[in-house]
Amino acid sequence: MDDQRLVKECLKGKAAAQKQLYDRFAVPMMAVCYRYTKSVADAEDVLQEGFIKVYRYLEQYKSQGELGAWIRRIMVTTAINFLKKNARYQSEMVFSETQLHAVPATNPQIRLEAKELADLIRQLSPGYQTIFNLYAVEGYSHPEIGSMLGIKEGTSRSQYARARALLTQWIEQENQPKNVVYAK
């Protein structure tokens, strides 16, 4: 069933279509939510809330681009709102005006598995993690990130530079061969 027909069936309230919509997009969206949060439980909470909004606002979709992209945007904003409202993340979602950091020129080769890379990103502080996900993974521009998070464009650039620097450093460390001590 193509996206258009699937949406129509869901709007008619057909449970089978609603389940099919969930099955089609739950796995990739869970990965999105996982990257923004610090635990699987939090990721599932965001996924659940996001899909509820998808079904609630589905009548407003109106074929604006791909259905997957539309759902992904809802998941991202749901994740950001979750971080802002959740007490565990609130204190770390403060984006202070720091000294501008230059974006490092290094482009290390990523030899990690997808999950390992995602776990490295999740090791960043929530602020860095969010900005890195929005810029590097979702493809938002710094002005857009600034309006989404309520920060200035310059702050977004600075925070991203710092996050990228940390991440590339960790990736390079992971890329280095492990020192193996041979017994004599």
Added chain:
Amino acid sequence: MQNEFEKQVQKKLEELKLHPSAPVWQNIKKEIAPGKDRKRILFWLLLGAVVTTAGFYLLEMTPAAKMVSANKQGFSPARHPGTNTIVKPQPAPTRRTGDTTDRVVLPAAPARNSTGAWQHTAVTKERLSTDVSVSTMPPPEVQNFGALNTRRKADDPPIGIPARKASSAEDASGKNRTGNSVHPKPAEAAPQPGDSATTLLADSAIAVRKVQDELLEQDSLATPAGQRKTRKLIAVIHASIGRSKLASGLALFDKNFADYFSAPGSSSGFPPSNGLPPAGAKPGLSFGAGLSVKKTLNRHLSFSGGLDYNFYSTRISTGQRIWNDTVITSGYGSVPLRSYYQNTNATGHSYANKFHFISLPLRLEYKISDRIPLSITAGISLQQLVSTNALIYHSTGQFYYQDKKAFQKSQLFSEFGISYGCRRFSLGPSLQYGLTKTMRQGNGNKHLFTAGLKAGFVLNK
């Protein structure tokens, strides 16, 4: 501009597949199930029940219903033994001049017919002389006053039909005083052709007596006091007009309060803001109308419930309306838009944020004193937002947009008022304050507040 590193990250993370646990879908299914509309259905069912009940009470108290209940109870004057029925004095009989003498022949003693009903016979006139004359004397309505002094028994003949009594002009033998035989009286049973006027009068008098008899028969069933049932349920229609605004918590008159609707900001793909703060909203027109049923609890206190329509509004100043199909994201999630309004900080067009509510009010009214018709009213009302065009300010993108889902559909309001009553009318100031926040979620503690004048008219005092 993304470089190779970002592209690698994107490509790598596209391979990431994570499966959510089973309870996630179960929870989603529960949320999107039709049962979520149950609250709305229950609200309208309750509303329908209240309106139907109010309608029944109103019908019960209509004048037609009053008359029927009064007839059932039997309206009649109180009867006590020993009183006489009021008798309309009969005009004196007129006699024609001459040698003719008219004699009133009283009807024979009434008898029961085969069905057991009393037979009424007409009063006739017999001419004692050869001249024919017509008596204008109407048949007597009551002849035997003595019979009325005793309580009428069920088996007694209907009052008004006197027992046959030999007149002074007639002796037991049937002869009159002059010794002349009394002519046979076929007319006693049937009216004579010449006596049509008398017959008509007699018939009408008998008809009147019949009605009186029926009422008197019901007299024994009448309520001892013969009182009218006092009305305890009163229907009132009322209307109000005033001004409404947003209030921050209980700070109803805080001039520094930024009284506009705002959403937690986030935007995607919108043009950069112009840096202007939004203009505050100004109070707008509010009015309401409704019907309520009031029950008197005691001399001072009464309780009422009903159905109202309420309209609130605030005024803001917006810039140009931009038509552009897009999706914005905010604290309420993704909202697709067909258009939005620019922010020009009070130098643009005036826009009215309108709210239409249907409400179920419950009020207690306390009458201060019997001498002064002044009452204090306090109550609460459950109000359901049926329609709104209110704009929400997107603080990050700095524009105004519509999102009806951002507002609380069911809101609880408190009411307070003072009214001065004059006959069926009442008039006085009234306040309403929204105990529930106007918006579902978002920054600010915003409540609708209205103040104005309220007038009432009692429908069935």
